[in-house]
Amino acid sequence: MKPIFTLWALAAWLCAGPALAQTAPDAADGKTLFAKNCAACHQADGRGIPGAFPALAGSALAIGAPAEATEVLLKGRGGMPDFSGSLDDADIAAVLSYVRASWGNRAAPVADAEVGALRTALQLPPASRNRFGNKH
Structure with missing residues (x-):
């Protein structure tokens, strides 16, 4: 009986998910930050504006490896500005987490x-502004 209990306890622990110290960013913050910094171009529904601003809903970049989308937010791409100076690490994580869990993503x-x-690997300095930074 004891081996079965141990096996169940181990299975429950493995399925429990990350420790509390690794909690996901606050979804409300991500949504607010997205509305303030991203929605003008990518639209509140994540569909973007065809021919001008790409959709984030169903985007391979948005749901792919986090490092690529993170780099886009930190460095910008094409006509998109960088947010490395205006959003801190927690803000960028919150925005990305919101996008990765919204509109069917x-x-x-x-x-x-x-x-x-x-940010460190790219040798970018810490953000000078944070928490609901200015819209670019």
């Missing part, structure tokens, strides 16, 4: 530590 949240590690 189903991808794991992004942790602020992941953003910070990439």
Whole structure:
């Protein structure tokens, strides 16, 4: 009986998910930050504006490896500005996590530590503004 209980306890622990110290960014913050910094181009529904601003709903970039989308937010791309100076790691993680879980997208949240590690690897300084930074 004891081996079965141990097996069940181990299975429950493995399925429990990340520890509380690794909690996902606050979805409300991500939605607010997206509305303030991204929705003018990518639209509140994530569909973008065809021919001008790409859709994030169903986007391979949005739901793919977090590092690529994180780099786009940190460095910009094409006509998109960078947010490395105006959004801190937690803000960028919150926006990315919101996008990855909205409009039918189903991808794991992004942790602020992941953003910070990439910011360091790209040799970008910390953000000078944070929490609901100005819209670019």
